[in-house]
Amino acid sequence: MTTPTPAPGHRGAPRRTTGARLRSVPGAVVLVLAGLLLAWSAPAASAHVPTTDGTSVIRQDGASVHYALELDYDTLTKAAGLGTLPRTTKDAEHLAFLDAHRAQLATYLSERLTLTLDGSPCPAALGDTGIVKRQRFLYARLLLTYRCPGTGSGEFTVRYGVFSEADAIGAEHTNMVDYELGGSGGSDVFDTGHRELKAGRSAAAAGRGAPPSGGPDLSWASTGRFVSLGLEHILGGADHVLFLVLLLLGAQGWRSVVRLATSFTLAHSVTLALAVLGWVDVPTEIVEPLIALSIVYVAVENITRGESRQRVLVVFGFGLLHGLGFAGALDFTDGFSGRLLVSLLSFNVGIELGQLAVVLAAFPLILLARRRSWSALVHIGAAAAVGLIGLVWFVERLLPPGGSA
Numbered sequence: 001m002t003t004p005t006p007a008p009g010h011r012g013a014p015r016r017t018t019g020a021r022l023r024s025v026p027g028a029v030v031l032v033l034a035g036l037l038l039a040w041s042a043p044a045a046s047a048h049v050p051t052t053d054g055t056s057v058i059r060q061d062g063a064s065v066h067y068a069l070e071l072d073y074d075t076l077t078k079a080a081g082l083g084t085l086p087r088t089t090k091d092a093e094h095l096a097f098l099d100a101h102r103a104q105l106a107t108y109l110s111e112r113l114t115l116t117l118d119g120s121p122c123p124a125a126l127g128d129t130g131i132v133k134r135q136r137f138l139y140a141r142l143l144l145t146y147r148c149p150g151t152g153s154g155e156f157t158v159r160y161g162v163f164s165e166a167d168a169i170g171a172e173h174t175n176m177v178d179y180e181l182g183g184s185g186g187s188d189v190f191d192t193g194h195r196e197l198k199a200g201r202s203a204a205a206a207g208r209g210a211p212p213s214g215g216p217d218l219s220w221a222s223t224g225r226f227v228s229l230g231l232e233h234i235l236g237g238a239d240h241v242l243f244l245v246l247l248l249l250g251a252q253g254w255r256s257v258v259r260l261a262t263s264f265t266l267a268h269s270v271t272l273a274l275a276v277l278g279w280v281d282v283p284t285e286i287v288e289p290l291i292a293l294s295i296v297y298v299a300v301e302n303i304t305r306g307e308s309r310q311r312v313l314v315v316f317g318f319g320l321l322h323g324l325g326f327a328g329a330l331d332f333t334d335g336f337s338g339r340l341l342v343s344l345l346s347f348n349v350g351i352e353l354g355q356l357a358v359v360l361a362a363f364p365l366i367l368l369a370r371r372r373s374w375s376a377l378v379h380i381g382a383a384a385a386v387g388l389i390g391l392v393w394f395v396e397r398l399l400p401p402g403g404s405a
Contacts, residue, residue, distance in 0.1 A: 053072070053173070053174050053175065053176075053329070054069065054070050054071045054072065054139075054162070054163075054173070054174070054175040054176075055068075055069075055070045055175065055176050055177075055178075056068070056069055056070075056160075056175055056176070056177040056178070056179070056190070057177075057178050057179075058158065058177065058178070058179035058180065058181060059179075059180050060152060060156075060180060060181050060182065062151070062152050063147065063148050063149070063150065063151060063152040064145055064146065064147055064148070064152070065115060065122065065145070065146040065148060065152075065156070065181065066143065066144075066145055066146075067113070067115075067124075067143070067144040067145070067146065068141065068142075068143055069109075069113070069141070069142045069143075069144065069162075070132060070134070070139045070140070070141050070142075071139060071140050071142070071162065071163070071175075072137060072138075072139055072140075073094060073131070073137075073138040073139055073140045074138070075163060075169050075171075075173075076105075076140050077097075078167075078169060079108070079162070079163055079167035079169050080101075080104060080105055080108035081104065081108075082097070082098075082101045082104060082105065083101070085097050091131040091138070094131050094138060095129065095130065095131050098129050098131075098140060099129065102126065102129075105126065105129075105142075106124075106125075106126040109124065109126060109142065109144060109162075110124050111161070112160075112161040112162045112164065113144070113158075113159070113160060113161065113162055114158075114159045114161075115146045115148070115156065115157070115158055115159075116156070116157045116159075117148040117149060117150070117152065117154050117155070117156055117157075117200075118154040118155055119157075120148070120149050122146035122147060122148040122149070123146065123147055124144050124145070124146050125144065125145050125146075125147075126142065126143075126144055127143040127144065127145055128143045129141065129142055129143070134284070134328070136284055136285065136288065136397070152182075153182065153200075153201065154182065154200055154201055155182065155198060155199075155200040155201060156181040156182050156198065156199050156200045157196065157197070157198050158177075158179075158181075158196065158197040158198075158199075159195060159196050160175065160190040160195045160196070160197070161195060162175070164195070172191070172192055173190075173191070173192070174189055174190065174191045174229060174232070175189070175190040175191075176188075176189055176190075176229070176329075176330065177189065177190060177197060179197065179199060181199040181200055182199050182200020182201055183200065183201065184199045184200060185199075185339065186199070186222060186339050187222065187226070187339050187340070187342075187343040188222050188225060189222075189225040189226060189228075189229050191225070191228075191229075194221075194225060222343075223342065223343075223346045224346075226342075226343045226346035226347045226350065227346045227347070227349050227350040227353070228350060229329065229347055229350060230326075230329075230346070230347040230348060230349065230350020230351040230352075230353075230354065231350035231351070231353050231354045232350070232354075233326060233329045233347075233350070233351065233354075234326070234350075234351045234354035234355060234358075235354045235357070235358075237325070239291055239292060239295060239325075239390075239393060240291075240322055240325070240326075241358055242295060242386050242389065242390070243291075243294060243295050243298065243318070243322065244264075244355060244358050244359070244362075245358070245362055245386065246295065246298040246299055246302060246383065246386055247260050247261075247264070247298065247315065248358075248359065248362050248363045248366055249302055249366060249379060249382060249383060250298070250301065250302040250306055250307045250311070250383075251307060251363070251366075252307055254363075256307060257359060257363055259312055260311065260312060260315050261355065261359060263312045263313075263315045263316045263319060264315050264316070264318075264319040264322070264355075265319070265352060265355070266316070266319070267315070267316045267317070267318075267319025267320045267322075267323060268319045268320070268322045268323030268326060268351070269323065269348055270320065270323060271319075271320045271321075271323030271324050271327070272323040272324075272326045272327050272344070272347075272348060272351075273344060275323070275324050275327035276327050276330050276340070276344055277340075280324070282324050284328060285397075287321060287324045287325055288325065288397045289394050289397040289398055290321050291318075291321050291322060291325050292390050292391070292393035292394035292397055293390070293394055294318040294321060294322070294390075295386060295387065295389070295390030295393070296387050296390040296391050296394065297314075297318075298314075298318075299383045299384065299386050299387025299390060300387060301314075302379070302383040303380055303383050303384060303387075326347075326351060329347070330343075330344070330347060
């Protein structure tokens with residue numbers, strides 16, 4: 001009886017041989033294409049699209065509405081046409097530049113960010129400005145006060161046109177909103193397809209607004225936008241995606257994938273929740289370089305020994321780091337509440353859907369490639385390329401950002 005030849009394997013990775021495999025033209029072509037794809041994705045990891053996000057905190061005080069807006073500094077100066085900022089690393093000079101163009105900035109915001117009460121406009125006044133640092137990038141903090149007619153009771157409508165297509169910033173923009181208006185409160189996300197928020201008595205009666213302040217916002221539209229935000233965050237974060245791809249490259253089979261994905265999910269869900277709730281606060285300057293190092297570690301392990309027995313524990317530890325990275329996309333000013341829980345769960349569902357999409361798209365191709373004679377070459381080359389990218393990101397994330405405190 002003929003003994004079947006075992007399938008190429010090295011503890012989850014293809015067995016490394018030379019000869020015909022190294023001479024394989026298809027293998028070389030695939031390796032080159034994989035390298036080009038990885039190189040193309042490299043610049044994206046320095047950013048989880050941080051230059052086009054923002055936050056809005058809206059609070060009503062009688063007939064006045066206070067709006068705290070945070071926007072990427074460089075994108076704001078471009079969109080508002082403030083001109084070119086002299087090269088500087090000092091926050092004081094960045095702030096002075098904003099103040100020098102205060103009138104122009106106020107005009108831009110009054111046109112792009114409007115508030116009405118029962119259809120009547122609420123005039124806006126630009127108050128204090130400031131500079132904050134988020135994810136190693138500079139953000140402008142702008143405080144606006146809207147004066148509404150009457151007692152401030154009725155239906156509020158916020159129209160958000162900041163960084164719209166008319167500004168030609170060359171990127172999409174999302175802004176996470178936390179609001180309390182007209183006796184109702186909730187969380188929402190402004191993006192390309194959603195730039196209007198209604199809240200207050202009439203909106204709640206029509207089913208368009210959130211429940212009374214502090215209650216969970218269970219509207220499908222708001223929930224769906226947080227799911228979409230989570231999905232976009234993981235798929236737009238090349239470091240998270242490439243970390244998952246490395247795990248798939250080293251996985252022995254579908255059972256291994258399930259174990260690793262479960263470990264990663266549990267870990268990042270824990271730290272995501274703890275960070276969003278404010279119970280854990282690790283500086284981004286520490287988290288981001290360590291996430292890059294997690295990529296380097298798994299890449300080296302894939303090349304040297306494949307999937308080890310301890311990989312589930314290692315992935316759990318790295319998942320804790322990635323969860324802290326995911327938390328950078330969420331910014332809630334209040335403590336635990338029903339609406340925060342709903343938003344957090346929705347965001348996490350989006351992350352899991354993105355993770356599932358990566359697994360279902362990549363792992364069948366990896367299994368198919370393992371049947372080819374050139375699979376070992378591609379496996380080692382891909383792991384080495386991703387590891388090198390991770391090392392570059394690590395060094396980049398140790399460098400000081402564009403501005404300093």
